[in-house]
Amino acid sequence: MDPVTIKDIARALNLSTSTVSRALRDSYEISPETKRLVMEYAEKINYRPNPIALSLKGNSSKALGVIVPQIANNFFSQAINGIEAIAYNRGYHVIIFQTHESYERELANMQQAVARRVDGLLLSLSSETSDLSHIKALHAQGMPLVLFDRVADELNVSQVVADNFTGAYAATAHLLSTGRRRIAHLTIPPYLSITQERLAGYRAALDAYGVPFDENLVRYGTFGPDEADQLVDELLAQSPRPDAFFTASDRLALGCLKALRERGIAIPEDISLIGFTNLQAAEMLNPPLSTVTQPAQEIGQLAAERLIELIERKHKAAPVSTVKLPTVLTVRGSSQRDPAGS
Amino acid sequence: MDPVTIKDIARALNLSTSTVSRALRDSYEISPETKRLVMEYAEKINYRPNPIALSLKGNSSKALGVIVPQIANNFFSQAINGIEAIAYNRGYHVIIFQTHESYERELANMQQAVARRVDGLLLSLSSETSDLSHIKALHAQGMPLVLFDRVADELNVSQVVADNFTGAYAATAHLLSTGRRRIAHLTIPPYLSITQERLAGYRAALDAYGVPFDENLVRYGTFGPDEADQLVDELLAQSPRPDAFFTASDRLALGCLKALRERGIAIPEDISLIGFTNLQAAEMLNPPLSTVTQPAQEIGQLAAERLIELIERKHKAAPVSTVKLPTVLTVRGSSQRDPAGS
DNA sequence: TTGTATGCGTTATCAA
């Protein structure tokens, strides 16, 4: 693992560094014999080109920046898993940044990533971010950029997301189809694209079933801990009381489940619950949690693939693409309330 | 955010690059006036030193390599969270690698990290790794190195771990104190330090209670999916049948819980269960899962702090330290079988 | 106090 350089090879073989360099790159202008010599010796002493030098020379660092709100999160850790897998196969490295849901941190992280000369950036917006000028600026400068999960349509940047609308629609429609009519929606901060899409899916399903939308049934949480109790109480205080909950994050699903249980409310008999979550072991919960899940790893993979594609054809005009991956609705336990439900 | 270099500043201010370089580093040999000029202009055009050039120069890359088996894992994603937080505060970046439990990948990742000129490496061994010579070699070369979670005592390298022995002891002792005598141990691959420590804690607790160790009650799994069923069946086939399970990973705990449930075995009445896991929502499971948890984030933080300390006093002899953090035993549900249990 | 030259590892340009 010693830092053996092209110079060492040149010296040992009594060649110039340029010859060695060309031989290693299998250049046509080098004699087969010399090539063989160089290749063999390089192999023997386990030569590895110095990526730092390559970065400095060329304009590619072979590094991908990944900026996410939180690593310690089922969705994002799975997505990063997908990203890392693709990146590794394509010879890229992954530099991780967390925004902790802070706009300031997002900005700082982007600057750091740029300073690091990453070849491209995978970005999932913080929930505080409403001003998108930093991203526009970076994109305008030609930095390859792919947004995933938490995106922004106004950005005209490639995106990879789950089909949040359809997922939310399916969840809500399922609740409606089992006779629920007062469906509360416990969701995450309103700026986020995923919040809006899920809300839209929820509303569309209500519409389709002719159930009027009641904004009092929608509550926005943050990603902080222990907030579910209060939100659930607010919702339970509505009249008539909700007969179903549709929650938008792991934490809210768990918090809601717990709050309902603690208040002696039977799930799904009294109140039915579906969570938009990537929680593990949803089926092992008490009661089992019905879920809409996102293909997190696949989202990460596709985003990374897209980004690398963007990077490697940087010269050509970069087409903007949006990929929407299907979510999966898994119903657990019987939530049938009114078999005759319209 | 344009790649503005020291040259641009020099040209604009009609100075040499070395003067600018020194002024920016606040060197004593530059006049206050010149410094002010340079600083202000640099600020104005938003100059950021190119870390790639700095790395090549040989000083430091301000990058930390993190090599873990799997990112999409509660323990590791929390640990990385801690690592990233500390690194960010200290001006370091985090480059992530996954070994996917493969020795080959571990080796390749280490070489990549070295090639990338990381200033130091945080490492958690793959379950396949038994030959440690690659790590010894790297350490011998002076690469700052901190192992966490999955370590190796023979390595004489700084380590940050949870107190696996005591955690396993506590879990087993709890089971024993509630009258259990046939405690099965469903664990992870045997090479791992954490496996051995947990096994030792398990055995020590048995000893303390005068219960003979029965190797038939110990089963080693991998980190693959869906293996718990078979292992549980093997254990249930023992005679007499186990009256408790102590499992060593998130997946095994969940798999075991599920397998027992499916076989109609009441927990904890028939068989008591404690998992060494960082699962979320253990209390919301059916039945609630008793756990021993590791302070994952803190382990990450301490490991990162230790590594940065090592890096920044590289010249002095690097002392080797081992930090052991306490685990937390949380008993959920009543597992009392025999109140008079010896 | 400031400038010039050199080198980190590599590739590209130009010469031989």
Added chain:
DNA sequence: TTGATAACGCATACAA
């Protein structure tokens, strides 16, 4: 077919 040289951005030994 091969070699010498410059350049990427920066820091530093040495000159001035």
